[in-house]
Amino acid sequence: MTTNHVEVRVEERGDVTVVTVGGVLDALALPDVSRALTDAQRGAAHVIIDLSGVTFMDSRGLGSLLAANERAREGAPPVSIHRPSEAVQRLLDVSGVRGVIPEVDELPTA
Template identity: 30%
Template structure:
């Protein structure tokens, strides 16, 4: 399966809506799209993961790179609408402690 990426660029708020699978094959495309958004001074980047059915460690690496970029550029990264399976991946790796995840919009009972 592929990864579909849609970016809504509204001044300082960038919303990235993802659907499909984030793996070794699709992660480079995500990184190529996401990192430049986090490199805009004081940008707020929200990543909607509701449509993501699968993610592996390569995908986690992209979000870690994006988080590091936000620190450099004084921007902000928030992940929203994760299904339980994807949220669990962030949880077991400890990334829920360092990445801003809106859990109230986490999709329960996901894939």
């Protein structure tokens, strides 16, 4: 899925689904990102959200991550984030959310 400013790619890697998000994660990107995360949590044993390519994320983008984490707390497959970009790290830190969603250093190989 691609809009003018965000790219969302979903890949199955064994029993893990990797959702890669790049570009601007804001209100305009929210429908694509939320749909990808919701769909990924319908089947995978674990969902890893690669945020290394996100250049900007606002509170709505953060909300989509927290919604996925809440679904996991309610029984959906767990989510982790992979190498959040500096822009994402800043928002996670400022909002006090850093550490709420587990972070992983490595992605599984295909």
